[in-house]
Amino acid sequence: MKSETRKKLKMGYINADMTLKEVQKDYTQESVSNNPRPLGPYYTYNDRYLEIRGGMFENFRGILTWISLLVFLIPFHVFYIGLSVISELIDHESNDIVSDIVVLIYCIIVFIVSMYLIIRYFRYIYRFELFTIRHIRVRFNRVTRQVYIQRPKYCGGTVVFKWEHIMPSNFGESGSDMNGTNMVNLMTFHPYKTGFPVAHSVGIGKNTYNAQDYKDEWEFIRRYMEHGPDNLPKPRLSTHLPIPFHGLEGHIKPMIHAAKNAPTFWMYILLIPVFLILLPFYTVGYFISECLCWQPRWPKVIRQAGKKGKPIPKETTLSDYPPKVQQAILESRLEWGVRDEKTGKWVDYGNS
Incomplete structure (x- = not known):
C-alpha cells in the first residue's frame, strides 16, 4: 500500500514484528508430530515434487x-x-x-x-471467485529445495522461495495453536530470511478445527522434503477439473461444527432447515465458480525444475515487479520489524 493511500485512509503500519529467535530458526529441521498425514487436497506427488492446494477461505466460496x-x-x-x-x-x-x-x-x-x-x-x-485461477497451488520441489506459489498476477504472481526459509505460522515458535478456528495451514516467508522487503504468506490444504492437523500435515511435507517419499503415506490425488461436490466438504464441516456446539436442543433443530437451504446454495455456487475459472500451467522453468540438466528457477526478488509496485512494496516494509527479545530493541536487518 502506498504511503499516500495510508494517509488518506488514516492508516498506520501494522505492528507485525517477530522476535529474533523466531525468524532465525530453521523450522525445516524440527519434528513437530509423530503422525505425518497428507490431508490435502494434493494434485501431484512423486519423487521430485508434491503439489497441494493453496489459498484461504475456500470454505466460503460460492457466496x-x-x-x-x-x-x-x-x-x-x-x-x-x-x-x-x-x-x-x-x-x-x-x-x-x-x-x-x-x-x-x-x-x-x-x-x-x-x-x-x-x-x-x-x-x-x-475476481475472488470468478474469471481467475481456479485454485492457488503450492509446489514443494525436494530436488531444487524450493517452494513455488502460483497466484494471479494481481496478487503478486508466481513466486519462488528457498525451502529453508519457510516458517509455519499456526503453531510453534512463529505462531500459536489455532484450535477451533477453522483455518488452513499457514506458511510464511519472512523478509528476514528471504531478503524481500515484505513477507509472503500462503495457506495450504483444508480448513480444520483440530490444531493437531496443522502439525501432522506440516510434518508430512517436512519429511518429504528432507527425507523423500519413502516411509510416508501416499496421498490421494485430487483433480483440477470442476466437480459438483468439491465444495460440499468445505461447507458441511462448519455446519456440523455449529450443530455439535449448539447450546440447546431447540437451537439444533432450528439449524436443520438452515443446513438444507444453505448447503445446496453454497455447493452449487462453488461449482459455478470452478466452471468459470481456469487452471493455468506453471512456467516451463518450474515444470522442468529438478530434472537432470535443467536450470534451477530464480528466487523472487523486488526487481521482478514493475517500478510502481516496487515502490509500494518498499513503503510497506515497515510492517515487518524484528525485535531482539533479550534487549527489546528493533533489529536492523536491512529492511528499515
Whole structure:
C-alpha cells in the first residue's frame, strides 16, 4: 500500500514484528508430530515434487459467485430489452416509436454505466471467485529445495522461495495453536530470511478445527522434503477439473461444527432447515465458480525444475515487479520489524 493511500485512509503500519529467535530458526529441521498425514487436497506427488492446494477461505466460496451473477444480470437484462426494442423498430411492430426510443436510450445508458462500474470497480470483488485461477497451488520441489506459489498476477504472481526459509505460522515458535478456528495451514516467508522487503504468506490444504492437523500435515511435507517419499503415506490425488461436490466438504464441516456446539436442543433443530437451504446454495455456487475459472500451467522453468540438466528457477526478488509496485512494496516494509527479545530493541536487518 502506498504511503499516500495510508494517509488518506488514516492508516498506520501494522505492528507485525517477530522476535529474533523466531525468524532465525530453521523450522525445516524440527519434528513437530509423530503422525505425518497428507490431508490435502494434493494434485501431484512423486519423487521430485508434491503439489497441494493453496489459498484461504475456500470454505466460503460460492457466496460471491451468486452475488456477482445477480450483479451481472443488470447489464444483460437491459441489453436483452434493448435488442427487443430494436427488433420491434426494425420490423415496424412498434405502436409508439417515441416511447420505444426513450426505452432504448435508457437501456443504452444503464448498460454502459453498469458495465463500467463492473469492469472498473466490481472486478475487485468478483475476481475472488470468478474469471481467475481456479485454485492457488503450492509446489514443494525436494530436488531444487524450493517452494513455488502460483497466484494471479494481481496478487503478486508466481513466486519462488528457498525451502529453508519457510516458517509455519499456526503453531510453534512463529505462531500459536489455532484450535477451533477453522483455518488452513499457514506458511510464511519472512523478509528476514528471504531478503524481500515484505513477507509472503500462503495457506495450504483444508480448513480444520483440530490444531493437531496443522502439525501432522506440516510434518508430512517436512519429511518429504528432507527425507523423500519413502516411509510416508501416499496421498490421494485430487483433480483440477470442476466437480459438483468439491465444495460440499468445505461447507458441511462448519455446519456440523455449529450443530455439535449448539447450546440447546431447540437451537439444533432450528439449524436443520438452515443446513438444507444453505448447503445446496453454497455447493452449487462453488461449482459455478470452478466452471468459470481456469487452471493455468506453471512456467516451463518450474515444470522442468529438478530434472537432470535443467536450470534451477530464480528466487523472487523486488526487481521482478514493475517500478510502481516496487515502490509500494518498499513503503510497506515497515510492517515487518524484528525485535531482539533479550534487549527489546528493533533489529536492523536491512529492511528499515
